[in-house]
Structure formats: structure tokens, C-alpha cells
Amino acid sequence: MSDTALAAESASQSPLAHEVKRRRTFAIISHPDAGKTTLTEKLLLFGGAINLAGQVKAKGERRSTRSDWMKIERDRGISVVTSVMTFEFNDLVFNLLDTPGHEDFSEDTYRTLTAVDSAVMVIDAAKGIEDRTRKLFEVCRLRDIPIVTFINKMDRESRDPFDLMDEIEKTLALDTTPMTWPVGRGRDFLGTYDIATGGVRLLEGGGAKTGEAEQIAIADLASRNPNLDAAAVSEELELVSEACKPFDLESFREGHLTPVFFGSALRNFGVGDLLEGLGRYAPAPRAQDSAARKVEAAEPKMSAFVFKIQANMDPNHRDRIAFARLCSGKLTRGMKAKLVRTGKNMTLSAPQFFFAQDRAIADEAFAGDVVGIPNHGTLRIGDTLTEGEDIQFVGVPSFAPEILRRVRLGDAMKAKKLKEALQQMSEEGVVQVFRPRDGSPAMVGVVGQLQLDVLKARLEAEYALPVDFEISEFQLARWFSADDRKTFDTFVNANGSGIAEDVDGDLVYLAKNEFYLGYTRERSPGITFTNVKDVK
Numbered sequence: 238m239s240d241t242a243l244a245a246e247s248a249s250q251s252p253l254a255h256e257v258k259r260r261r262t263f264a265i266i267s268h269p270d271a272g273k274t275t276l277t278e279k280l281l282l283f284g285g286a287i288n289l290a291g292q293v294k295a296k297g298e299r300r301s302t303r304s305d306w307m308k309i310e311r312d313r314g315i316s317v318v319t320s321v322m323t324f325e326f327n328d329l330v331f332n333l334l335d336t337p338g339h340e341d342f343s344e345d346t347y348r349t350l351t352a353v354d355s356a357v358m359v360i361d362a363a364k365g366i367e368d369r370t371r372k373l374f375e376v377c378r379l380r381d382i383p384i385v386t387f388i389n390k391m392d393r394e395s396r397d398p399f400d401l402m403d404e405i406e407k408t409l410a411l412d413t414t415p416m417t418w419p420v421g422r423g424r425d426f427l428g429t430y431d432i433a434t435g436g437v438r439l440l441e442g443g444g445a446k447t448g449e450a451e452q453i454a455i456a457d458l459a460s461r462n463p464n465l466d467a468a469a470v471s472e473e474l475e476l477v478s479e480a481c482k483p484f485d486l487e488s489f490r491e492g493h494l495t496p497v498f499f500g501s502a503l504r505n506f507g508v509g510d511l512l513e514g515l516g517r518y519a520p521a522p523r524a525q526d527s528a529a530r531k532v533e534a535a536e537p538k539m540s541a542f543v544f545k546i547q548a549n550m551d552p553n554h555r556d557r558i559a560f561a562r563l564c565s566g567k568l569t570r571g572m573k574a575k576l577v578r579t580g581k582n583m584t585l586s587a588p589q590f591f592f593a594q595d596r597a598i599a600d601e602a603f604a605g606d607v608v609g610i611p612n613h614g615t616l617r618i619g620d621t622l623t624e625g626e627d628i629q630f631v632g633v634p635s636f637a638p639e640i641l642r643r644v645r646l647g648d649a650m651k652a653k654k655l656k657e658a659l660q661q662m663s664e665e666g667v668v669q670v671f672r673p674r675d676g677s678p679a680m681v682g683v684v685g686q687l688q689l690d691v692l693k694a695r696l697e698a699e700y701a702l703p704v705d706f707e708i709s710e711f712q713l714a715r716w717f718s719a720d721d722r723k724t725f726d727t728f729v730n731a732n733g734s735g736i737a738e739d740v741d742g743d744l745v746y747l748a749k750n751e752f753y754l755g756y757t758r759e760r761s762p763g764i765t766f767t768n769v770k771d772v773k
């Protein structure tokens with residue numbers, strides 16, 4: 238390429254690089270009730286995405302009159318509008334990816350976390366680190382996702398902030414740096430002290446606003462609230478400055494340190510600080526791993542992967558939306574993209590963006606953005622779309638199910654239809670399907686019981702297939718591999734009825750229980766069993 242051509246190319250790339258740098262794609266991880274929904278609403282308010290707090294929930298409630306499985310979807314806390322929420326703030330574009338509240342749908346959550354560059358961990362100040370937060374944190378850690386912490390409900394009785402930070406450090410093995418510090422507790426919570434500027438932002442009057450905190454001397458604060466022990470506050474702040482680690486951007490970006498903000502989502506307090514912190518420190522779209530190479534976000538060619546499928550978002554249209562995270566380049570409406578799994582091209586004629594209350598056709602989108610691609614079953618979870626290159630993104634995982642059931646069909650004549658329907662459901666990530674090699678009825682695998690309820694309701698509503706689930710002799714499924722083909726084949730032949738195929742045709746070993754699995758493991762040198770698989 239000539240120098241002029243190179244210069245022209247780099248000039249034409251710079252708007253792309255600029256757009257990529259503006260993006261912050263993140264999720265909120267928390268235990269139910271910690272305040273995720275409330276915080277989401279308040280974040281959206283900042284971006285002007287909604288005018289009225291309460292919309293996120295209200296929308297969910299309005300959906301309650303729909304059919305049964307929609308009810309399950311509602312319980313599951315997912316709706317089209319909350320799957321991904323895009324808003325702008327401070328000239329940055331924030332893509333907030335929602336994760337289902339119910340732990341029976343944790344697979345969905347894990348997959349969504351593969352599509353973000355950072356996460357906000359919301360902790361209830363009275364409860365500290367709870368079970369689900371810890372689990373979700375572990376998933377983030379696997380991918381070195383940087384975490385920003387928001388300690389919520391400071392307007393209520395809460396635990397000692399030092400104690401909470403200590404718990405984060407100990408239970409999550411994550412360093413902490415307070416960015417703000419609460420002044421007063423519970424009913425006497427006055428506001429937060431900004432560690433960097435030394436200013437105090439007061440709960441009464443302007444908590445929602447961002448920008449410089451007011452400079453108020455701690456001693457003067459006592460005059461506003463006689464219950465405040467100014468000396469104790471000063472002492473505490475001294476301890477913070479002596480004992481707490483200073484913020485280290487690199488350590489945060491590597492997932493070793495979390496900046497901590499205190500606030501109250503309900504009172505819209507501290508939310509602005511959190512959002513500013515996210516904008517300032519959270520990474521712009523990161524490079525993504527494909528099987529062949531690392532793909533940089535600012536590369537000019539578009540690439541994306543599908544991490545979630547949502548069906549029947551509009552019951553009148555029976556549409557299926559594949560949510561794709563753009564990994565590089567720019568997507569333009571009408572462009573052709575190659576679906577690498579099949580090698581076929583598809584035209585992206587109506588990619589969609591999602592806002593708090595609405596969706597809209599996306600004319601263009603950039604790396605870091607999430608677009609919804611309407612399709613009728615062409616796309617499945619884990620699919621890669623490119624402008625022609627044969628790369629496959631890795632890291633969208635499948636987890637070994639916790640519950641295995643055989644599917645019993647009332648009407649044997651409909652076996653073929655059931656097979657198709659189950660294939661569809663597994664491609665959407667509703668359940669996993671395993672087909673035993675001995676030809677016995679298919680088994681479905683799920684993480685939580687509610688997934689089975691959704692499957693049953695959807696098979697009935699969409700395919701007129703009433704099914705039941707039977708307890709199976711098998712309780713566990715594990716993918717397996719061997720260093721050489723011969724060892725692999727010998728193992729398969731020796732375990733005839735305990736071998737099944739998953740949706741991709743990969744083999745799993747079905748075990749009656751942990752004891753049998755251990756026994757088989759011992760007797761099968763050269764075979765490696767795993768309970769997580771990257772979707773191909």
C-alpha cells in the first residue's frame with residue numbers, strides 16, 4: 238500500500254477508533270434485592286434514556302397479562318427492553334446488559350457476562366457479599382472483567398464500611414479502594430466524602446448531580462445534623478487515607494482491584510459518582526479472543542458473536558432476536574455478514590438497538606455495541622458473524638447441567654416435530670439437549686427447574702407438543718476428550734448407553750452420580766472430563 242493510501246486508511250479509521258473509545262459495555266452483578274433494578278433505573282435517568290424512574294419495573298408488570306410462558310419470562314425478569322439498555326452520558330455511550338434475576342437462569346447470565354468489558358457489583362450495605370454475588374464474581378474473574386463496586390442502601394442501617402471492604406478483600410480476594418466514603422450511617426447518613434477532592438456531597442440537595450462535590454468542612458457538617466460525631470468522622474477519614482490502597486488503574490483493569498462507591502440507589506445518591514467512575518476507569522471495548530487470533534476492537538472489519546437469543550418478544554410476530562456483541566469494526570444496516578458456522582452470508586437488513594422503552598432500527602453500530610438481529614432460527618448462541626474472515630470467537634460457555642430429565646411425549650407420532658423443537662430450544666439456549674447414542678428418548682439438561690417450566694410451556698404454546706419430564710437414571714453429563722483418537726473411541730465403545738450427543742454433535746458421558754463419575758474417571762486414563770464447554 239502506498240503512503241498516501243495508508244494515510245487515507247488511518248484517517249478513515251480514526252472516526253471508528255473514536256467511536257470505539259466512547260463505548261462502555263457493562264453488566265450489573267448482584268444478589269436479588271440488593272438494588273439492581275433500582276440502580277438500573279437511576280443510571281438510565283442519568284442518560285436521559287427514561288424520564289420517569291420506575292419504568293423498568295413498570296414495564297415488566299405490564300407484561301403480566303400475556304400468556305403463561307410470558308409470565309415465566311416476566312418472573313425471570315427479562316423483557317426486550319431490559320435485555321440491553323443503551324444511553325449516553327458525558328459524551329460516552331453506555332451499553333448496560335441486563336442479566337436475569339432468577340438463579341435458575343444463571344446460564345443466561347454467564348453468557349451475558351462474556352459480552353461485557355466491565356461489571357458493576359452492587360452490594361447491600363446491610364448484608365455484604367451474598368451467595369449469588371460471589372458466584373457471578375467468579376465468572377467475571379475467569380475472564381478478568383474489571384469490577385466497580387457500588388455499596389447500596391447507605392440510607393438504611395448498614396454494616397461498618399471498613400468491615401464491608403474487608404469482606405470484599407477476604408472473600409473475593411480482590412483489593413479495594415474507596416473512591417467515596419459515607420458520612421454518617423442509616424438515618425443519619427448525610428452524604429459522601431469524595432476521597433480525591435476532599436469535598437462532601439450531601440444527600441439533601443444535589444445528590445443526583447455529578448461534578449465537583451461541595452467543599453464542606455466536616456466540623457460544619459455537625460451543625461446540619463447534631464447526631465453526627467464530627468471527631469469520629471475525621472478520625473475515620475484519616476484511617477481511610479492511611480490504611481486504604483490508592484487507586485491503581487492497571488490493577489483495576491486486570492481485575493485485581495475494585496474501586497468502591499457508596500450510595501443509595503433509591504435516593505439517587507452516589508449514582509452519578511458511580512457513572513462517572515465507570516466512564517473514567519472502565520475499559521473501552523477490549524480485544525476479543527477468536528480461535529485463530531485476537532481481534533482488536535478498532536479493526537475496520539466488522540465482527541460479532543451471538544451471546545443470547547430471545548424468542549417471542551412480540552407474541553404477535555413470533556420473532557426471534559439474536560443479541561450480538563460487536564467485537565470489531567462498524568455494522569451498517571443492510572450489510573452482508575458471513576455466518577462462519579455455515580459459511581453462508583446473511584443480510585443484516587433490520588439490526589436493532591434497544592433503549593429503555595423502545596427498540597429502533599440501527600443504521601450503524603460500533604464495536605462494543607449490542608444489536609438485536611431478527612431471524613427465524615438461522616442464528617444460534619455462540620455464532621460468529623464477520624465480513625468474510627473465518628474466525629470463531631471463543632469463550633461463550635456451556636455449563637454441565639445440574640438437572641437431567643428424559644422428555645416424555647404423549648403422542649409418539651410427533652417425535653420428529655419434538656426433535657426439531659428441541660433442537661431449536663437448545664440453539665436458543667433455553668435448555669441443553671442430549672441425544673443418547675443408543676437411540677433412547679432425548680434428555681434435557683438445565684441449571685434450574687424454571688428452565689424446564691419454560692420449555693414445557695413453550696413446547697405446548699409454540700409447537701402444540703404437550704410433554705412431561707421423567708427422572709432419568711443419569712444425573713450428570715460431562716464433556717470429555719482424549720489426547721488420541723484411539724483412546725477416545727475405546728472409551729465411547731465401552732460406554733455405549735452412557736454416551737450422548739449435544740447440540741453441536743459433541744459427545745458427553747452420562748453418569749448415574751458423582752460416585753460413578755469418579756469411578757469411570759479412575760478407570761479411564763487418558764480421558765479428560767469437563768463441566769464447561771466453549772460453544773462452537
Ligand code: G4P
Pocket residue numbers: 267268269270271272273274275276338389390391392393500501502503504
Ligand atoms: P434487585 O433488582 O437487585 O432485586 O433489587 P431492587 O432494585 O428491586 O430493590 C430491592 C428492594 O430494595 C426494593 O424494595 C427497593 O426499593 C429497595 N432499595 C433499592 N435500593 C435502595 C436504597 O438505596 N435504599 C433503600 N432503603 N432501599 C433500596 P421493595 O420494597 O422490595 O420493592 P419496591 O416495592 O420498593 O419496588
